[in-house]
Amino acid sequence: MNQTAGILFQLGQSLLLVAVAPLWLGWVNQWRAWLQNKRGAGLFQPYRGLAKLFNKEALLAHRASPLFRATPYILFGCMWLAAGIVPVLATSLPYSPAADVIALVGVFALARVFMALAAMDVGTAFGSLGARREMLIAFLAEPALLMVFFTASLISHSTALTTIVETLAHKQFALYPSMAFASVAFLMALLAENARLPVDNPATHLELTMIHEAMVLEYSARHLALIEWASSIKLLTYTVIGIALFLPFGIAQAGDWSALPVAVGALLAKLAVAGPGLALLETLSAKLRIFRAPEFLGTAFLLAVLGMLTHFLLET
Amino acid sequence: MGLAAVLPIDLAIGALVCWLLLGLAGLSLQGMPRLVSGAVFPAGALISLMVLVVGIWGAGQGAEAAVLPLGLPGLPFHLRLDALSAFFLALLGGVSFGISLFAAGYLRHMDGPTLGLLCLEYHVFLASMGLIFLADDAYLFMVAWESMALSSYFLVTTDHKIPDIRRAGFLYLLMAHLGALAILLCFGVIQGGHGDYSFAAMRGNHLSPFWATAAFLLALVGFGAKGGVLPFHAWLPEAHPAAPSPVSALMSGVMLKTAVYGILRVTFDLLHAPIWWWGALALGLGLLTALFGVMFAAVQTDMKRLLAYSSIENIGIILAGIGLTLLFHSYGETALAALTLTATLYHSVNHAFFKGLLFLGTGSVLNATGERNLGRLGGLIHPMPWVAMLTLVGTLAIANLPPLNGFVSEWLLLQAFLLTPGLPHPYLNMLIPVAAGALVLASALAAYVMVKFYGITFLGQPREERLSQAQDAGLWERAGMGWLALGCLALGLFPVFVIRHLDSAVALLAGGSIGATAAQSGWLFLTPVAPARASYSPLFFLLVIVAVVLLTFLVVRRLYHGKIRRSDPWDCGYPAQTARMQDTAEGFGQPIRQIFEPVFLMERHLPDPFDRQPVYRVQVGDRLWQWLYLPVARLAERLSSLIGRLHHGRIHLYLMYSFATLLFLLLFTQ
Numbered sequence: 001m002n003q004t005a006g007i008l009f010q011l012g013q014s015l016l017l018v019a020v021a022p023l024w025l026g027w028v029n030q031w032r033a034w035l036q037n038k039r040g041a042g043l044f045q046p047y048r049g050l051a052k053l054f055n056k057e058a059l060l061a062h063r064a065s066p067l068f069r070a071t072p073y074i075l076f077g078c079m080w081l082a083a084g085i086v087p088v089l090a091t092s093l094p095y096s097p098a099a100d101v102i103a104l105v106g107v108f109a110l111a112r113v114f115m116a117l118a119a120m121d122v123g124t125a126f127g128s129l130g131a132r133r134e135m136l137i138a139f140l141a142e143p144a145l146l147m148v149f150f151t152a153s154l155i156s157h158s159t160a161l162t163t164i165v166e167t168l169a170h171k172q173f174a175l176y177p178s179m180a181f182a183s184v185a186f187l188m189a190l191l192a193e194n195a196r197l198p199v200d201n202p203a204t205h206l207e208l209t210m211i212h213e214a215m216v217l218e219y220s221a222r223h224l225a226l227i228e229w230a231s232s233i234k235l236l237t238y239t240v241i242g243i244a245l246f247l248p249f250g251i252a253q254a255g256d257w258s259a260l261p262v263a264v265g266a267l268l269a270k271l272a273v274a275g276p277g278l279a280l281l282e283t284l285s286a287k288l289r290i291f292r293a294p295e296f297l298g299t300a301f302l303l304a305v306l307g308m309l310t311h312f313l314l315e316t
Numbered sequence: 317m318g319l320a321a322v323l324p325i326d327l328a329i330g331a332l333v334c335w336l337l338l339g340l341a342g343l344s345l346q347g348m349p350r351l352v353s354g355a356v357f358p359a360g361a362l363i364s365l366m367v368l369v370v371g372i373w374g375a376g377q378g379a380e381a382a383v384l385p386l387g388l389p390g391l392p393f394h395l396r397l398d399a400l401s402a403f404f405l406a407l408l409g410g411v412s413f414g415i416s417l418f419a420a421g422y423l424r425h426m427d428g429p430t431l432g433l434l435c436l437e438y439h440v441f442l443a444s445m446g447l448i449f450l451a452d453d454a455y456l457f458m459v460a461w462e463s464m465a466l467s468s469y470f471l472v473t474t475d476h477k478i479p480d481i482r483r484a485g486f487l488y489l490l491m492a493h494l495g496a497l498a499i500l501l502c503f504g505v506i507q508g509g510h511g512d513y514s515f516a517a518m519r520g521n522h523l524s525p526f527w528a529t530a531a532f533l534l535a536l537v538g539f540g541a542k543g544g545v546l547p548f549h550a551w552l553p554e555a556h557p558a559a560p561s562p563v564s565a566l567m568s569g570v571m572l573k574t575a576v577y578g579i580l581r582v583t584f585d586l587l588h589a590p591i592w593w594w595g596a597l598a599l600g601l602g603l604l605t606a607l608f609g610v611m612f613a614a615v616q617t618d619m620k621r622l623l624a625y626s627s628i629e630n631i632g633i634i635l636a637g638i639g640l641t642l643l644f645h646s647y648g649e650t651a652l653a654a655l656t657l658t659a660t661l662y663h664s665v666n667h668a669f670f671k672g673l674l675f676l677g678t679g680s681v682l683n684a685t686g687e688r689n690l691g692r693l694g695g696l697i698h699p700m701p702w703v704a705m706l707t708l709v710g711t712l713a714i715a716n717l718p719p720l721n722g723f724v725s726e727w728l729l730l731q732a733f734l735l736t737p738g739l740p741h742p743y744l745n746m747l748i749p750v751a752a753g754a755l756v757l758a759s760a761l762a763a764y765v766m767v768k769f770y771g772i773t774f775l776g777q778p779r780e781e782r783l784s785q786a787q788d789a790g791l792w793e794r795a796g797m798g799w800l801a802l803g804c805l806a807l808g809l810f811p812v813f814v815i816r817h818l819d820s821a822v823a824l825l826a827g828g829s830i831g832a833t834a835a836q837s838g839w840l841f842l843t844p845v846a847p848a849r850a851s852y853s854p855l856f857f858l859l860v861i862v863a864v865v866l867l868t869f870l871v872v873r874r875l876y877h878g879k880i881r882r883s884d885p886w887d888c889g890y891p892a893q894t895a896r897m898q899d900t901a902e903g904f905g906q907p908i909r910q911i912f913e914p915v916f917l918m919e920r921h922l923p924d925p926f927d928r929q930p931v932y933r934v935q936v937g938d939r940l941w942q943w944l945y946l947p948v949a950r951l952a953e954r955l956s957s958l959i960g961r962l963h964h965g966r967i968h969l970y971l972m973y974s975f976a977t978l979l980f981l982l983l984f985t986q
Binding site for chain 1: 695697708712715716718723727731734745746750756760763764768770771772775776777843848851852853857863864865868869872876877879880882884886888890893895898899904906907910
């Protein structure tokens with residue numbers, strides 16, 4: 001494999017993911033608006049929002065520490081790293097070995113811990129409330145998410161995402177009943193980790209129900225812009241991981257330029273469908289009370305475990 | 317004698333003697349406390365450095381033995397430095413170097429007599445831990461073990477004027493003795509009636525499965541009691557907070573590892589041919605301990621108790637690792653056993669470094685504010701930036717976040733859990749990957765706990781007025797904490813080198829090693845099994861994040877502006893914001909209390925809506941205390957009151973008892 005081409009692929013892919021993430025968020029929001037009989041703000045609204053925020057003067061609380069100011073950048077860096085590692089368009093990228101699925105979950109955890117700490121930094125009531133809830137959701141969602149990945153890695157005998165995707169995509173077609181359970185569990189974990197309904201409402205500004213929004217209350221201008229951008233990258237990365245795990249067909253090898261158009265087309269088609277799907281899911285479900293979230297995520301965990309057991313019973 | 321003739325073991329013995337001498341020097345210099353803190357403790361730190369070097373050097377050499385002309389007549393002390401001892405010596409040296417440096421600054425305000433005694437006990441403690449790792453017969457091992465228990469007991473009860481601390485010390489001593497008793501019996505079983513208590517002879521004994529199992533269970537109880545394994549954990553959250561902070565750091569960082577060393581030494585070295593269910597038992601017990609520890613850590617309100625419970629969690633993880641190693645080992649899966657053991661040893665070092673660092677951090681906070689209760693702290697990042705920054709490293713490391721050290725060992729351990737398909741036992745194959753879920757839950761909860769710990773102590777508004785006057789730690793303290801923080805970073809960023817150093821110890825116990833496999837994609841990528849199976853590169857990780865952070869910062873500055881205005885916090889526009897409106901430690905732990913309610917024994921006082929001065933109080937207790945400890949205590953009380961009936965205080969009755977005993981013994985020996 002050509003090393004330069006591989007590196008170009010990797011750089012291009014992470015840049016693409018970072019650049020396109022707000023667009024995809026716009027697509028989801030647009031569909032959500034349509035499904036709710038609203039007109040919607042248009043596909044490019046997230047970009048307009050970011051531009052507006054970047055141009056504003058940043059307001060910082062008197063008590064904010066350097067940790068508070070550094071967190072948006074760290075968050076952005078973590079998400080960029082995650083976006084660079086996931087096989088989106090091509091597998092076997094040269095730097096994919098830097099992290100496997102477990103490390104990928106670790107990146108998200110790192111970002112989350114910094115976010116929660118920053119939320120507690122100013123010392124407001126809502127900040128610590130948000131931090132506590134975020135960590136609560138996270139410690140419940142993380143085991144479910146990892147169990148999904150473990151199931152996939154037991155099938156492919158590897159925790160490297162590249163190998164997993166190659167096993168699932170390029171080998172001869174096989175149906176994995178375990179992955180059916182795992183996909184449902186993954187979807188539930190995705191909703192929880194990305195602060196979507198029914199666990200958290202990204203559009204809420206009702207103080208008592210906020211989770212993610214409560215954590216970023218004290219941020220403004222460029223800091224807020226970076227955080228929002230990072231969240232949209234996170235959502236897109238999660239979706240792409242889901243696509244790579246459960247619908248990996250059409251993905252290219254790194255440096256294989258001829259397969260690239262097919263890969264891009266396939267990815268676009270999958271994302272175009274996933275957006276309305278997510279919007280529909282969010283429109284149909286109502287927000288859970290915070291203490292119903294453990295049940296929701298407990299179900300996700302059990303489904304993932306069930307998937308793993310199914311793998312042992314039916315697929316070995 | 318040329319320099320070439322000096323063996324690592326000679327240096328190790330020399331270092332232990334130096335520690336003892338320094339302890340005595342500290343005692344005799346008690347008139348000059350500044351000299352003790354400013355010279356004796358740094359000298360002790362230098363000895364630690366020597367122990368570290370000896371440990372690293374000795375790991376590469378073969379096993380060396382020495383005989384000390386001390387001990388009982390005809391029963392000299394045997395010492396031996398093999399790869400396992402060398403590894404634990406390196407751990408002791410590496411961690412105690414930072415702690416001794418810290419102690420040099422931390423203890424400088426102590427009054428002379430207390431400091432002199434403390435100095436003696438501290439260095440005896442260090443030396444006896446070193447001796448445990450070097451001992452090559454059960455006799456010396458028990459002497460070292462008991463002197464460690466005693467010296468640490470006196471260290472725990474440094475503030476013996478406080479009744480609670482005396483009680484904590486008593487509980488600790490009691491548990492230490494129960495454990496020591498089990499260990500003594502364990503050695504008795506292993507030596508198999510030959511009367512030779514040297515480890516070399518024990519290694520040669522081939523026990524029947526029944527006696528081997530008995531020895532293993534006794535070792536699990538005895539060393540488990542020292543390590544805080546469920547259900548022998550009760551002393552740990554009492555004793556660790558009671559001790560002065562450097563001592564807590566030493567106890568949590570190193571002393572708990574003597575238990576790990578003991579279990580490894582007995583099960584892998586003295587007893588060979590483990591039975592598979594020993595591993596399953598240790599694995600299950602370890603996971604239970606881990607979950608128990610982290611759940612209780614989440615609901616604590618005292619900084620040091622929180623860390624003590626987190627130590628229970630980490631010992632649980634280490635025990636689970638040992639259990640998994642035993643499982644693989646018993647089925648002859650050498651490569652897998654080597655991987656798991658590497659992860660276990662790696663986690664032991666990691667825990668020593670980050671827990672040491674965190675206990676030192678709490679020590680600095682305690683020194684500056686006089687407060688251990690999380691509910692009265694807050695906002696310390698402003699007056700104490702150094703402590704806050706260094707503690708942040710430990711916080712991220714213990715929360716198992718990449719690219720720090722805690723993550724590496726967790727990652728390795730999870731890899732081992734996922735490799736079980738391959739065992740000849742279908743149920744084990746199925747259950748062990750599921751058990752990995754428990755490990756993940758424990759580690760995710762650890763992140764919750766650490767956000768609570770760090771956020772409430774260092775971030776937010778100060779909950780008391782005087783906190784903003786707190787003084788940052790001095791140079792000695794910073795140096796000590798900085799060393800441990802550097803250790804956390806280095807252990808996290810260069811796993812391939814660390815694993816290569818662990819190799820000889822792993823090879824000694826598991827019969828194989830993974831150093832060569834781990835480095836097959838170069839030193840940048842850690843590949844414990846095969847590159848296609850799993851790989852991880854912490855350095856790459858860090859570089860990408862740092863690069864993106866810098867790039868983003870520059871780009872945002874160039875394209876837009878760096879304008880910033882300070883203002884009051886927004887907080888949804890609520891005008892009145894006081895420090896009391898932040899989450900307290902109780903508040904932050906509330907979801908855990910609610911979700912895992914059956915685990916805790918809770919006593920709650922809820923305010924009535926009509927109360928003039930509403931009070932909310934919640935106390936979380938340990939159910940095991942009620943189910944296990946109290947019944948045993950009651951039984952002991954009843955038995956002793958029965959025996960009390962024999963005590964009449966009349967001399968002729970006592971003479972009659974002696975006479976009867978004598979008669980009985982004469983008949984018995986006939």
